[in-house]
Structures are given as C-alpha cells and as structure tokens.
Amino acid sequence: MKKFENFVHNILKSKVKKTLVIVLTAVAFFASLMMFPTKLVLAKMLPGKSDNTYSIYVDTPTASSIEETKKVTSCITNILTKEKYVKNMSIFYGQGIPLDYAGLVKGASMKRTENVTEISVNLTDKHTRKEPSFLMTQRLRPIIDKECGHIISGSTIKLVEQPSGPPTLASIVVEVQGDNIKQSRELSVEVANILSNTKGLVDIDVMADDIYDTYKLIPNIDKVARSGLAIKQINNILYLAFEGMVIATKNSENHSDQIPIFLILSDKTKRLSDSSQDAIRSKLTSLNLMNQRGMMVPLSEVVDIKKVKSEPMIMHKDLKRMINVIAETDMVSQVYPLLDAREKMIEHFSKNYTVEKAGFSTYMFDLYLTDKQTGEKFLLRWDGEMKVT
Numbered sequence: 001m002k003k004f005e006n007f008v009h010n011i012l013k014s015k016v017k018k019t020l021v022i023v024l025t026a027v028a029f030f031a032s033l034m035m036f037p038t039k040l041v042l043a044k045m046l047p048g049k050s051d052n053t054y055s056i057y058v059d060t061p062t063a064s065s066i067e068e069t070k071k072v073t074s075c076i077t078n079i080l081t082k083e084k085y086v087k088n089m090s091i092f093y094g095q096g097i098p099l100d101y102a103g104l105v106k107g108a109s110m111k112r113t114e115n116v117t118e119i120s121v122n123l124t125d126k127h128t129r130k131e132p133s134f135l136m137t138q139r140l141r142p143i144i145d146k147e148c149g150h151i152i153s154g155s156t157i158k159l160v161e162q163p164s165g166p167p168t169l170a171s172i173v174v175e176v177q178g179d180n181i182k183q184s185r186e187l188s189v190e191v192a193n194i195l196s197n198t199k200g201l202v203d204i205d206v207m208a209d210d211i212y213d214t215y216k217l218i219p220n221i222d223k224v225a226r227s228g229l230a231i232k233q234i235n236n237i238l239y240l241a242f243e244g245m246v247i248a249t250k251n252s253e254n255h256s257d258q259i260p261i262f263l264i265l266s267d268k269t270k271r272l273s274d275s276s277q278d279a280i281r282s283k284l285t286s287l288n289l290m291n292q293r294g295m296m297v298p299l300s301e302v303v304d305i306k307k308v309k310s311e312p313m314i315m316h317k318d319l320k321r322m323i324n325v326i327a328e329t330d331m332v333s334q335v336y337p338l339l340d341a342r343e344k345m346i347e348h349f350s351k352n353y354t355v356e357k358a359g360f361s362t363y364m365f366d367l368y369l370t371d372k373q374t375g376e377k378f379l380l381r382w383d384g385e386m387k388v389t
Contacts, residue, residue, distance in 0.1 A: 036335060049164040050132035055097060056119040056144075057106075061154040062210035063310065064115040066093060068152050073117045075148035076157065080121060085129050085136065090120040102160055105167045107207075134161055138331055141202060154210075158203040158328070163385075170326035171334050171385045172201065172341075177322040178378035181314065187369075187378060188323040194348060195325065198341040200332040207324040209312035215280055216306040217242075223302045228291035234302060241269040241287055277305055326384075334386040338365065345380065353378075362387075 011017045035041040056076060060069045073091060080086050090097075096108025097118045103109075108118065123133060131139075137159040144157055174191050178184040188206050195204045219234045239245045244264035252259055264270070269287070272279040284300040291297050315322055329337060342365060346355050349369055358366040365382040 037339065039336070042333065042336075049162060050126045050129075050134060051162040052123050052126055052133070053162065054121050054123075054133050054137055055100065055102065055160040056121065057156075057158040057160060058117040058119070059156045059158075059205065060115040060152045062113075062115055062312075063212050063214075064152060066114040069093065069115055069117050072148050072151050072155055072157070073119065075151055076119065076144055079140070079144055079147060080119075083136075083140075085123050085131060087122045087124050089122060092118045092120070102163055102167050105169055106160070107169075134331070137161055141330075156203070156205045158205065160328075165385075168385045169324065169383070170203075171329045172327045172338055173383040173387075174325040175317065175322045175381040175383055176325065176378065177317075177320050177381060178376065179321060180376050180378075181321055183371075183376065184321065184323050184378065187380075188325050190348065191325045191345065191380065194344050195327045195341055198327075198337050198344065200330055200337040201327040201341070202330045203326075203328040205326050207315070207326060209310070211312055212310050213275075214308055214310050215277060216308055217280075217284075218304045218306055220302055220304050227297045227302055228293055228295075229289055229297060229302060233289060234299065237265075237287060237289060237299065238303070240265050241283075244270075277307060280305055322381075334384065338382065338386065342367070342382075 011021055058069060058072050058076065060072060070093065073093070077089065077091065080089060092098075094112065094114050094116060095118070096103050096106075096111045096116075097120050100108055100118075100120070103118075111118070123129065123136075126133070141159050144159070149155060149157060172195070174188075174195070176184050176188045176191060178187070185208060188208060192204050192206045195201050217238055219231055221231070224231055224234060236245070240263060244262055246260040247263045248261045249258035250261060269283070272283060281300050284303055284305075285298050287299045288296040289299065315324065327337075345367060346357075349355055349367070352373075353369040353371055356368040356370075358364050358368070363381065367380040369378040369380065370376070371378075
C-alpha cells in the first residue's frame, strides 16, 4: 500500500507525469470507443427481455375495410393457435391495445381506423418455458410474413416485444423532416427501401397514410328544396346506409358508461360492386326518400358525387413537418445496421442532393439534404432505442 501511495504522489508532484496520465487516459478512452465501429467488440445497447406477453401490429393499406384486415388477422391467429407456449390472445380491431406499456409511445391511442389491428399474445410463464419470447418472435416473424403478408398487398405485420428499458417508437427511427410534404413522402419511401435492404433490420414501416381517391356525397341544396326534402333527412339516410349511426343509448349496472345503440339500414347498403363513381350512383338510385307530397325521390337526384384525393395525417415535431420511418432489429445491436444504412443513404442521396453530416453532438448521425435543383432542405434525423439509452 505504501508503494502505491508513493507511486501516486510521484505522479502528482510532476507536471509532466500528470499530463502523460491524462493523455494516456484520453487515448485509452477513445481507443475503447473505436472498438464498436471497428467491430473488435460487438455492442448491444440493451439485452433481449423474455416476457410473458408480446404484441402483433397489423397494418393493411390505408382505406382497407375491416373485412380485409380481418383476413390478415385470422391468418396470424391460425398460426399462433398452433404454438404450444401461447396461452391465449386478445384481438383489438380498429384500435390499439389498452394499457399497453410499449404502446404508450408507439401511437396506439391514435389508432381509430378499419385498416389496423393489434393482437395481444399471452404466453405461459417464462420461468417454465424453454423458449424466450424474443426468440419466439424471431422464429415466428418469417413464418407469419410468408403466410399472411401477401393476403392483402401492401400490408405490414410487426411483432413487438415488451421493451427492456424505456419504451420507444422503434429500435431504429428515421425522422424525415421537410416543408415539401410530397417530396418528404418520396424520401421516406427511399429511406424505407434502404432499411429493407440492410442486414439485421425487420418490420420496416413508413408511418404515413397512403393517398387514395375518395368520393364526397354532397346534397344539392337547390334540388333538395325543389323535391320537398330536408337536408337533415338526406344526411341521416346517407349515414344509415353507408356508415351507420348511434340513435340512442342504454344504461347498464354492469357498465360505468352508457352503451350506444347503433343502427344501419343493412349490411348490403354498405357494399358496392366496385370502387367506381357509377357504382356509388347506382347505390344512391336504390335509396329512396318520401317527400312532403308523398312521392318517392331517389337520392341520386338530389346528391352530387365529387371525386377528391384523401387527406393524409400530417405529423409535426418541434413545429416541423416530418414522416417517421421505423425498423426493428433482429437479434443484433442497433449500432451496426444504423451505420450500414447511413452509409448507403449517403451514397444513394448524393446523386440528387448535397449531403452534409452533422457535427459531433447528440445528433451526430443526422444527415442534412439540399436538393441540387430546387435548393429545398430536408433533414434525416436518427432516433430510437439507441438515442434514448
């Protein structure tokens, strides 16, 4: 002990020795950091967590019907029922799983459309199960994708495990920020294609609604007045025929909230022979209303059909428009796929954009893109589990 004290005192007394120790410590520190990019040591931010549950997110293309979503979901549940470690499961059509820890930041509360489904899969106790949940999801992912991914073209199926640490949107997140929303959507698709071709990444998804054709049914006020009908009368029959509506509520001692009573004309009125304007007009012709003079008036005579593009959801962060592209890692660290994908993006986008790398900071993986023709600026900001941890 005395020798060690003398050794320390000798260093502290000499200015040269103190400087040498600081330099050697700094060199050792940076040399240890270089072990990760050089792959002398393989790093993993957080270990895999074996849990008694995991979730499956099903996203069919925007504007898909609930029947189409159910086809994909049924295929998945048929596969899961054959698993010996699956105890039971709960299916939530058109909404997120309530009280889901991982879903807190994954946007489950915003899911309110027919093209989404979340499945909560409950497993046998992890202490008596030979296969950890993270290995089970890794094994089932290609099976489910092969059997169910092609049923509805453009569907994405994500197997989501309970996070080992703080919940994040995904293991790897690329925020595509820019004022030109159309070009941002194109950039996000290119980013997703690069991530899809990066080894070690799965469940790639672009968190943006597809743009598709829709039809607006607009009551013609002049024709409605001349036909002896009321606007409210037409609106009600349109909702009853195509959507359905709540007409009353029921109280029950078993429920804290009122139970809505939902009414629809029939299941046939909601269905069209095809997605053309003629099919909608034919459906309107089959719906008749009685006016004040006792005459039956077909809806096609008083309702105009207007074809418009859908309005996709626009996401903002720090008052900037953005589109998230997410990906999960398949039993590998987030570091190496991120670095590989980033190099591919630099090479790919250099053809049409001036690419600038961010400086040494918490955003050091970010890429600043400037369109060579228009001068418009875009930002590819990296986020996800590695950023949080």
